Amino acid sequence: MFEPGCSETKELTGSFTLFNQMKMKFIHYPDRPEKLTKEFVEQEFAKLNARIASAENSDSPKEWIALYTDLNALSGYYSGEASRINYAHSQDMTNKKWDEADKYFREQVTPAMENGSAAMVDAILESRHKEAIGKHFGPYLIDQLMTTVDPLAPVNSELRVKANDLVDKYDKIVSSGEVTVQGKTMTLARARAMQSDSNAETRKDAWFAYRKWFLDHHDEIAGLFDGMVKLRDQMGRNLGHENFIPLGYLGMRRTDYGPDEAKAFRDSVRQYATPLLARLYAAHAETLGTPTLKPWDVGYHPEYSLPTGIAPVEKQLDSAQHVFEEISPRLAAHFSRMRADGLIDLENRKGKRAGAFCTMMPDEERVSIFCNSTGDEGDVGTLMHEMGHAFQAWESQKIESVDLRWPTSDGAEIHSMGMEFLSKPHMTWFFNPEQSRKFRQNHISDAVSLMCYISTVDEFQHWVYENPNATPERRDQAWCDIWDTYIPGQDFSGIEEYKYARWYAQGHIFGTPFYYIDYAIAQTAAMQIGMMDAEDHEKALATYIKLCEIGGTKSILNIFKAAGLRSPFDPTTMRDLMDYAASELGVGEMAEAA
Numbered sequence: 168m169f170e171p172g173c174s175e176t177k178e179l180t181g182s183f184t185l186f187n188q189m190k191m192k193f194i195h196y197p198d199r200p201e202k203l204t205k206e207f208v209e210q211e212f213a214k215l216n217a218r219i220a221s222a223e224n225s226d227s228p229k230e231w232i233a234l235y236t237d238l239n240a241l242s243g244y245y246s247g248e249a250s251r252i253n254y255a256h257s258q259d260m261t262n263k264k265w266d267e268a269d270k271y272f273r274e275q276v277t278p279a280m281e282n283g284s285a286a287m288v289d290a291i292l293e294s295r296h297k298e299a300i301g302k303h304f305g306p307y308l309i310d311q312l313m314t315t316v317d318p319l320a321p322v323n324s325e326l327r328v329k330a331n332d333l334v335d336k337y338d339k340i341v342s343s344g345e346v347t348v349q350g351k352t353m354t355l356a357r358a359r360a361m362q363s364d365s366n367a368e369t370r371k372d373a374w375f376a377y378r379k380w381f382l383d384h385h386d387e388i389a390g391l392f393d394g395m396v397k398l399r400d401q402m403g404r405n406l407g408h409e410n411f412i413p414l415g416y417l418g419m420r421r422t423d424y425g426p427d428e429a430k431a432f433r434d435s436v437r438q439y440a441t442p443l444l445a446r447l448y449a450a451h452a453e454t455l456g457t458p459t460l461k462p463w464d465v466g467y468h469p470e471y472s473l474p475t476g477i478a479p480v481e482k483q484l485d486s487a488q489h490v491f492e493e494i495s496p497r498l499a500a501h502f503s504r505m506r507a508d509g510l511i512d513l514e515n516r517k518g519k520r521a522g523a524f525c526t527m528m529p530d531e532e533r534v535s536i537f538c539n540s541t542g543d544e545g546d547v548g549t550l551m552h553e554m555g556h557a558f559q560a561w562e563s564q565k566i567e568s569v570d571l572r573w574p575t576s577d578g579a580e581i582h583s584m585g586m587e588f589l590s591k592p593h594m595t596w597f598f599n600p601e602q603s604r605k606f607r608q609n610h611i612s613d614a615v616s617l618m619c620y621i622s623t624v625d626e627f628q629h630w631v632y633e634n635p636n637a638t639p640e641r642r643d644q645a646w647c648d649i650w651d652t653y654i655p656g657q658d659f660s661g662i663e664e665y666k667y668a669r670w671y672a673q674g675h676i677f678g679t680p681f682y683y684i685d686y687a688i689a690q691t692a693a694m695q696i697g698m699m700d701a702e703d704h705e706k707a708l709a710t711y712i713k714l715c716e717i718g719g720t721k722s723i724l725n726i727f728k729a730a731g732l733r734s735p736f737d738p739t740t741m742r743d744l745m746d747y748a749a750s751e752l753g754v755g756e757m758a759e760a761a
């Protein structure tokens with residue numbers, strides 16, 4: 168499947184009815200009000216602000232360090248509360264009490280926190296003790312705080328609200344979308360899942376219904392996007408940039424790579440991953456017995472796909488326990504604690520929010536995950552993925568600054584995707600040996616196609632913001648042209664418009680511009696861990712744990728460096744990873760690149 172199976176974000180923090188309140192011990196704000204209110208947040212910021220002048224006047228940085236420590240405690244309290252409320256709400260979206268709590272938190276508490284924090288960040292960045300604060304909490308803290316300034320620039324306040332309204336409209340249209348597949352009316356998400364059905368007619372129907380929905384709504388969605396592009400372009404210009412791109416990169420909090428490195432990365436994908444994908448597609452068509460690979464057949468591979476219901480939900484946690492014990496007793500202990508403390512909500516049920524995520528409560532020093540398991544093979548990958556995030560979050564609890572516990576999104580996905588690789592040799596706890604082989608091959612084949620698809624999305628986004636005045640038709644053409652350079656093996660003959668329908672379904676392009684290459688960068692680290700594990704488990708595990716401990720204290724390239732991983736931007740890295748994938752998939756060594 169094409170898309171990162173991951174809807175969790177650090178922002179998408181959650182909360183809990185499962186949590187045993189008696190067990191909670193708060194390290195931040197142990198004496199706290201019954202409910203975190205807007206007024207309480209404002210009052211705490213007023214106290215913090217009142218200390219700035221004195222801290223600034225002092226020749227010693229001590230007062231400033233104490234001030235940041237208290238700001239950090241407030242952030243920990245806020246973010247723990249955000250996690251708990253969101254989690255409880257996600258567990259039952261129909262629960263009025265949590266619905267109201269969530270709405271109050273989003274509309275009242277969060278803006279108060281953002282405004283207060285923005286003013287404090289400005290004061291820190293202007294402070295003569297800035298370096299000392301960085302020295303105490305980690306120098307990367309200052310780099311990270313700097314990336315938050317431009318994306319929140321007051322000059323663009325109004326434009327941001329307008330752009331967010333357009334994103335909201337897009338979300339609402341897509342989330343309410345319904346299609347009919349084989350006589351049944353269903354959500355877009357359900358139709359999408361059916362695109363991997365083992366029945367050829369079913370997946371073809373589902374594929375056409377899904378994409379046709381986007382073609383039917385094309386003009387409306389294209390109009391919304393056109394508005395977003397123009398607003399974002401203006402925001403970039405307002406800050407003195409030629410276009411939106413530099414601001415888009417800052418929005419992703421990137422500090423050590425820009426469009427040139429991203430382009431070099433994509434070139435390496437085109438050079439090494441695309442030819443391999445073309446061969447995999449040819450082999451896929453052969454297995455299906457079709458002359459070419461039709462796009463609606465991409466989601467099902469008879470050699471790799473496992474039957475539905477293969478991993479009963481009630482057995483998943485026990486099987487996962489065995490997997491983690493075999494990988495590392497240290498990591499398994501985190502999992503045991505999560506099970507004992509009720510920090511895992513696994514099974515899909517009515518009223519539960521869709522998707523999966525991991526969240527931390529810094530004020531309790533606890534971590535939880537949320538899944539929607541139904542008993543299919545995809546659940547296993549998702550559980551490993553979310554636990555990868557959780558292992559990092561547990562190991563990063565000792566980092567004092569809450570701002571440095573989660574890495575930027577490119578770094579955060581290393582632990583999740585890395586755990587998908589580390590757990591691969593232990594899949595016999597879930598499947599029989601033959602099924603385990605299929606599962607592993609499916610995963611590695613996905614890794615190859617993902618590289619190519621992510622690059623398509625990334626190059627398209629650059630094109631869009633380099634050409635903000637292009638017409639919607641021209642944009643669709645650009646998508647198709649770019650697609651063809653990365654993903655040459657799908658046969659769209661006679662249905663060309665269904666090719667560009669795809670990008671309208673890619674929510675990141677609308678809601679979080681430039682977010683996507685992150686998954687591919689993280690995958691280069693995850694695959695390196697997988698390769699290392701095949702040679703030397705102890706070394707791979709030590710690397711993984713080191714990555715977990717680093718958390719968000721370093722920039723992405725420094726994370727790679729500190730863990731002894733090869734840079735994602737060195738083309739020989741991609742070459743070797745694709746050689747590895749080719750041999751794992753039994754398609755031999757890559758042909759010598761021309």
Ligand SMILES: [Zn+2]
Pocket residue numbers: 173174175552556580583
């Ligand atoms: Zn993830």
